[in-house]
Amino acid sequence: MTDPYLKIDHLSLLCNVWKHRGHVTASKAIDDTLRSKGVDASDLKFLSDEGFLDRGRNGQYTSNRRTEKVLVDHGFDLDEIPIIEKKPQVKRNDEKVAEKIQQRIDSSEDLTPARIRAVSLRKAKMEAIGGSPWRLIEIMWPELVIHDELDLRYFKKHCERDYALNLRLDDVQCEFALHLFDPTIREIAIKGSTSPGKGFITALCLCLWYYLYPDDRIIMTSQSSAHSKDVMFAELVTWRKKMAHPGSGANLTTELKDPDNPRHSLIIANPETGEGVSGRHGANTLGVVDESSAVPQFMLKNLRKQCRKIICISNPRVLSGWFFDLFPKEDPDKNQVFIQRGIKRACLTFGGRDCLNVRAKRLQMPEFAPPGGIEFETIDGEEYFYAEGDPIDKEVQKHVRALIPGQMDYLKYTTIMQGVDDIEKAWSGEGKFPPEDLEMQVVPPSWMRGPMEMWSEHRDEIQISGFGLDLAYSVDKDKTVLTYGGTAGIKGKKWTRKADTRSTLSWIVETCKSLGIDICLGDHPMAIDIIGAGGVAMADILEDAGCWVIRVHGNEAPVRFPKRYMNRRAELYGEFGARINPDSQHLDPFMIFNDTELVDEMAAHEKIYDTDMQKYYITPKQRSQNKKRAALPTIKEKIGRSPDTSDSVVLCYEAVHQADFGDAVLDQVDIVFAIQSVSDGKKGEKIVDYMGGHTDIMSDCEFEEAFGSRVVTVDDERKSLQSALDDVRESLRSGGDFKYSTR
Numbered sequence: 001m002t003d004p005y006l007k008i009d010h011l012s013l014l015c016n017v018w019k020h021r022g023h024v025t026a027s028k029a030i031d032d033t034l035r036s037k038g039v040d041a042s043d044l045k046f047l048s049d050e051g052f053l054d055r056g057r058n059g060q061y062t063s064n065r066r067t068e069k070v071l072v073d074h075g076f077d078l079d080e081i082p083i084i085e086k087k088p089q090v091k092r093n094d095e096k097v098a099e100k101i102q103q104r105i106d107s108s109e110d111l112t113p114a115r116i117r118a119v120s121l122r123k124a125k126m127e128a129i130g131g132s133p134w135r136l137i138e139i140m141w142p143e144l145v146i147h148d149e150l151d152l153r154y155f156k157k158h159c160e161r162d163y164a165l166n167l168r169l170d171d172v173q174c175e176f177a178l179h180l181f182d183p184t185i186r187e188i189a190i191k192g193s194t195s196p197g198k199g200f201i202t203a204l205c206l207c208l209w210y211y212l213y214p215d216d217r218i219i220m221t222s223q224s225s226a227h228s229k230d231v232m233f234a235e236l237v238t239w240r241k242k243m244a245h246p247g248s249g250a251n252l253t254t255e256l257k258d259p260d261n262p263r264h265s266l267i268i269a270n271p272e273t274g275e276g277v278s279g280r281h282g283a284n285t286l287g288v289v290d291e292s293s294a295v296p297q298f299m300l301k302n303l304r305k306q307c308r309k310i311i312c313i314s315n316p317r318v319l320s321g322w323f324f325d326l327f328p329k330e331d332p333d334k335n336q337v338f339i340q341r342g343i344k345r346a347c348l349t350f351g352g353r354d355c356l357n358v359r360a361k362r363l364q365m366p367e368f369a370p371p372g373g374i375e376f377e378t379i380d381g382e383e384y385f386y387a388e389g390d391p392i393d394k395e396v397q398k399h400v401r402a403l404i405p406g407q408m409d410y411l412k413y414t415t416i417m418q419g420v421d422d423i424e425k426a427w428s429g430e431g432k433f434p435p436e437d438l439e440m441q442v443v444p445p446s447w448m449r450g451p452m453e454m455w456s457e458h459r460d461e462i463q464i465s466g467f468g469l470d471l472a473y474s475v476d477k478d479k480t481v482l483t484y485g486g487t488a489g490i491k492g493k494k495w496t497r498k499a500d501t502r503s504t505l506s507w508i509v510e511t512c513k514s515l516g517i518d519i520c521l522g523d524h525p526m527a528i529d530i531i532g533a534g535g536v537a538m539a540d541i542l543e544d545a546g547c548w549v550i551r552v553h554g555n556e557a558p559v560r561f562p563k564r565y566m567n568r569r570a571e572l573y574g575e576f577g578a579r580i581n582p583d584s585q586h587l588d589p590f591m592i593f594n595d596t597e598l599v600d601e602m603a604a605h606e607k608i609y610d611t612d613m614q615k616y617y618i619t620p621k622q623r624s625q626n627k628k629r630a631a632l633p634t635i636k637e638k639i640g641r642s643p644d645t646s647d648s649v650v651l652c653y654e655a656v657h658q659a660d661f662g663d664a665v666l667d668q669v670d671i672v673f674a675i676q677s678v679s680d681g682k683k684g685e686k687i688v689d690y691m692g693g694h695t696d697i698m699s700d701c702e703f704e705e706a707f708g709s710r711v712v713t714v715d716d717e718r719k720s721l722q723s724a725l726d727d728v729r730e731s732l733r734s735g736g737d738f739k740y741s742t743r
Helices: 004-014 028-036 041-049 065-073 094-107 113-129 134-140 149-158 171-180 198-212 225-241 297-306 322-326 410-417 422-430 445-461 501-514 533-544 568-580 596-604 635-639 644-661 663-674 700-707 718-734
Strands: 187-192 217-221 265-268 286-289 309-314 336-340 343-350 374-377 383-386 466-470 480-486 489-496 526-529 549-552 607-609 616-618 675-680 685-690 695-699
Touching: 113 134, 113 198, 134 198, 171 187, 171 198, 171 343, 187 198, 187 322, 198 217, 198 225, 198 286, 198 309, 217 225, 217 297, 225 265, 286 297, 297 309, 309 322, 410 422, 445 489, 445 568, 445 596, 466 644, 480 501, 480 644, 489 501, 489 644, 501 533, 526 533, 526 644, 533 549, 549 644, 568 616, 568 644, 596 635, 596 644, 695 700
Parallel strands: 187 309, 187 343, 217 265, 217 286, 286 309, 466 526, 526 549
Antiparallel strands: 336 343, 374 383, 466 480, 480 489, 607 616, 675 685, 685 695
16 A cells, blocks of 8 residues: 555645645546545545544534545545534644654554554654654654764763753754754754854755645745855755655745645745745744844845744854844853844854764764874773874774764864964864954954944935045955945945956946946046956056056155055054044044944954054955965955955045045044144154054154144034144135144
């Protein structure tokens, strides 16, 4: 006899016989299909007994012509079957049903193995919907069930949980699955290290969700549609193909689609436009956001309107943005469930030391000892030590082989934790938000928080006076980014990927026009990074068109503060950081558009001091030719991409100041903001103390060259200082001079 579950699965897919509420619809096509699948009276009786056909309170079939015809056509005597007029509205007690099913499995000797499997599957489905998915995982993926007695003993030793110990899952993965199938939890925020298995368990649970709720949708998004397709969706399809009973729905290139039920689908939403989210609401609609730190906040807001539950996943590299705000500020690395603004949320950390392979000192390749060697104790108390590179005896390899294939192992974890970068060790090794290094980070993430919050409320007050342009080196990964802003802040960004200079030029001109500015009139400067032939060519073309172009070469000597920075790129980032430093005491607020990608890129730039420890470079974009700096990580190695957005922002900041004051007098205006005092040092030297906390020692000639006679008298009153600043700006534009003093 054919497995009844498989029959039902075929019927639901091919002819819509098995409805959501169990009705069987009669028609010639359906009758033919039933017969072709071998469904006879006994099969139909069995399916009705197990709840697949509608029956009343006392076991009576609902009075329905279609049901009656199906029963008659398949050998039932209607005189022997009680018929009721109307189906009673009785709420099913799933626990009692599950108990009865189990009793039938235990007591009935006449059930075939196929029928037992069908009944077990039905019970497993109800248990999963009720919050316990373990039996369903066993049925769907037999390969995840531990059959090796030695591995089973190790799981019981190293796992803290007391359930599902026969599955190749670690404790945090099981905790996530419990939260997902807990109907009271609305949101799950997951941060994790490199390869802890968070993507695997998410894909596994999404397969179950899609199987359990045939009338609802799953909405998936990430930092880009391509990333969703290549990472999370690809992982999901891999595990769905391995399911013993995947249910209805075809695996397409970018979605799962049920041909018989348009509502039953999994789609990828575009994170740039939000396309694919609206109109997807449902009782069990699930939203999944991968790489959440790089996804715009409006996507989370849209998903909250449509979804019953939302999963947000990311590496914790950024100390700002909506994903960071999902975690409690006190003890954010603790796994916990709490209620925030009426939303019950579970926050989980998949850390390196939480991985079962790491805790048990397991290796994906157990043939040789890893760097640093390995020392371990077997389940029977035997102790072993193998020095680095030594071959591990074959009979011992079973004690160090990976317990969870594909998960971070002991070798990978120790390699990460032996690095010198504390920030990378925090997020990549432990899955924790990185610590801030106010001494070494040029623009710490916390400095960005205030300007971004202010931008959210007052961005319309920013009047555009300049642009920053960072051109892509290639169209495959890099982006051409154009940022725009004024003296009140950086207002926003636009980006594109064009294959040639002409297309990029046309995009630049049209983008500026969309912002209400004709860049070819030459009234608004555009700072361009001219490293590489593309930057020089673009600068030449724009200048020929009448544009005001500021050429910036990052490797050239600094223009304003040669005793503080080693090159122009360090100066651009350093002065931008000084402008938004909350301790700088600038009177004018400075806003920055809200962009987690920008925060990530800014935080990755660190100071690299020269031998005299007075001047510094910053983290390079590409490998340095200098032997001393060649071993240092590049920006691309730290964040996995070119810092296109942050480069464009610091270029825009340069253009804005030159638009307002002109290059020659920029320092003198900055002094009104930033100088705290000027005093005499050694013979022929001036000591300049800045409000930001740093000090310059200049010769009299350098001081005269930097400040000249353009100085202004100010007092301690905020209003009068602001008034003096306005006077300075107006006078500098007209060529006037000022005297400087402080009181």
